Amino acid sequence: NAPVDAQGKNGVTPLHVASHYDHQNVALLLLEKGASPHATAKNGHTPLHIAARKNQMSIATSLLQYGAQANAESKAGFTPLHLSSQEGHHEMSALLLEHKANPDHQARNGLTPMHLCAQEDRVNVAQVLVKHGADTQAPTKAGYTPLHVASHFGQANMIRYLLQEGADVNASTAIGYTPLHQAAQQGHCHIVNILLENNADPNAITNNGQTSLKIAQKLGYISVLDSLKPVTEAVTTPDQPPPSEEKYRVVAPEAMHETFMSDSEEEGGEDTVLSDQPYRYLTVDEMKSLGDDSLPIDVTRDERHDSNKMALSSEFPPTAGLEDSISPQHASMVQSGISVTDFADNINIERQSHVGKLHWKNFLVSFLVDARGGAMRGCRHSGVRIIVPPRSAAQPTRITCRYVKPQRTMHPPPLMEGEALASRVLELGPVGAKFLGPVIMEVPHFASLRGKEREIVILRSDNGETWREHNIDMSEEIVHDVLNDCFEPEDLAQLDELGGGRICRYVTYDFPQYFAVISRIRQEVHAIGPEGGMVSSTVVPQVQAVFPQGALTKKIKVGLQVNLFKPRKGVAPEKLRKISVNHVPKKKRFSLIW
Known part of the structure; x- marks a missing residue:
């Protein structure tokens, strides 16, 4: 006599579970016993949403036969077709379209399945959508077309297909950005070339007066500059707004914030509504991932x-x-x-009457720390470690720490020429939490530093929109003192042995929303004033930048980078012995090639 539509605390029914695990016989039995195919979980997902994302063809067919709505919306307005399109399931998408799914259905932010195909380079699904009458130029609420999205994410195959289908290469958003602006902003040189070959207008300006060339200059994309300079006209018309003098702010198209913020994302697993672990998410902490997917999810409370x-x-x-x-x-x-x-839900903490040396504890996504401090180690594949020394936390605080994919953030870290992410973006909580003492973060990275040629820097974003370099004076001395105070000598030796050369260790006194580990060409930075000075490279000591007395009117920080590369075989030496200088006044940035 058990009710077939019995709901968990967050609205999940047995049919949701069967759809996730592809238990076809169970799903069919539930449907025969009267289970509703329209049941929705807390985030508005029906069993068909789950089957579409997981590509469970048999269950999806059964659900549709029993009356499941192919156009059912989640709370953010996404349909099963959105999910199957993003994942590249062309057979599932065709099945949904055959059952009257709307190929141009817009979510609340205006995203259509075609936008998600463009984001993930799913040309096979895009072809199915076009076959069923999908619009290749549908704009989002902010005016982004699928071509904008593909250009932003550097999806060359999708760009070629959209252009082949007649997409407008010069379509502009509400703030005047064309696909060429988006490609230049992201530093996608090959995308810029494809768009230019298809008659993209390099002289198009945004609402604040920026051309694609200006954007590339401000962000320092040398290769993009080389492509745009020969075709861009430096002509100012009377009705053209003057270029903005403010610091450039990166713009991005809307994204699906049906983020499926499951614990499995931390170890690089699938991003699904239901993780492959047994139904942990039926408790409220795990069901944070099933909240209103149109809003940022607060994972700081358990x-x-x-x-x-x-x-x-x-x-x-x-x-x-x-x-x-x-x-x-x-x-x-x-x-x-x-x-x-x-006690904290992820760990077993013994209540001790004194504050002694720290011992490592494991955590999944969150842990509780108080005045006694804690040494926490991610028990999954991430390898992230957080050391909170005793008396650093002013009050008991639940700390959350997990990896997120860069594309899941509204504004990914801005990367200059020669820079790249050395690990996933680290999301922390509670955002803005301040500590009475230093907190040590240890993040593994996969950067190849090539001896001294490259270096690791840390970027932080306090609000998820703007990024800046994270600098703490005398951080190495602080780390050394904290480790010696918090650990026994044998534990400290083991810690150094495990760290090796693949651990980035840094100090913070507060938590931003995001930390990002960036690999870049080693940069020598010195403060030089009117008295003059010299900056030399530690990579190639012969490379020096000399500033005569009086060359500068005030004291500024001067950076010098040396990028070593081997000349191509068969090139005559006399062709290589030349110097070219590229000067971008706003950044005081020079590029010399010898």
């Missing part, structure tokens, strides 16, 4: 203890699965009257 209290009460005895997850130590504490919920 309410799992509410469900634990219910499970451990006399009226609701714990299930077998919950008993298995409670350690013997916790079980004894429950019997003695101490609630399991007094």
Whole structure:
């Protein structure tokens, strides 16, 4: 007599579960017993949404036969066709379209399935959509067409297909950006060349007076400049707005914030509504991923203890699965009257009466830290470690730490020529939390530093929109003092051994929203004033920049980078012995090639 549409705390029904795990017989049995194919989870997803994203063809067919709506919307307005298009499931997309799915359905932010195909370079799905009458030039709320999106994300195959289908290469957004502006902003030189070959207008200006060339100049994309300079006319018309003198702000098209912020994303796993772990997300903490997908999700609060209290009460005895997850130590504490919920959900913390040396604990996404401090280590593949020294936390604080893909952020880290991400972006919470002492972050990276040729720098974003370099004076001395104070000598030796050369270690006194580890050409920075001075390279000591006395009117920071490369075989030496200088006045940036 169990109800077939029984809902979990967050609206998940047995049919959602069967759809996720592709249990076809179970799903068919539930449907035969009257289970509703229209049931929605907390974020508005129906079983068909899950089947479409997971490419469960048999279950999707059964759901549609039992009346599931192919145009069912999530809270943010995304349909199953949006999800199958983004994942590149062309057969699933064709099935949905055959059952009257709207190929031009717009989410609340205006994204259509074609936009998501453009974002992920899913040409095969785009062809299916066009076959069913999809519009290749549908704009979002901000005016971005699929060609804008493909240009922004550097998807060359999708760009060629859209242009072949007659997409307007000079379409502009609400703020005047063309696909060429987006490609130049992102530094996609090959995309710029494709657009120029297809008659993109290099002289088009944005609402604030920026050409594609100006944007590339401000962001320092040398290769993009080389492509745009020969075709851009430096002509100012009376009605043309003057170029903005402010610092350039990167703009990006709308994205699907059906972000599926599951714990599995931290280890690089799939981004699904349901993770492949048993249904942890049925507690409120995991169901943060199923919140309103049109808004930023707050993962800084954990309410799992509410469900634990219910499970451990006399009226609701714990299930077998919950008993298995409670350690013997916790079980004894429950019997003695101490609630399991007094402790962090991801770790077992022993209550000690004194503050001593730190010992490593593991965490999944979040952990609780108080005045005693803590040394936390990500127990998944991430390898992230956080060391909070004793007396650094002013009050008990739940800290969240997880990896996110750069494209999942509204404004990814701006990268100059020769720069690249050396790991995924690290998202922290609570945003703006301040500490009384230094907190050490250890993040593994995959950068190839080539000896001293390249270096690692840390960028931080306090609000998710603007990025700046994260600098702490005397950080190496601070790290050394904290590690010696917090760990026993044998633990410290093991820590250094595990770190090796692939760990980036830095200090912070507060938490931004994002940290990003960037690899770039080594830069020598010195402060030089009117008295003059010299900047020399540690990579090639013979490379020097000399500033005579009086060359500068005030004291400024001067940076010098040396990029080593081997000449191509068969090129005559006399053709290489030349110097070219590229000067961008706003940035005081010079590029010399010898």
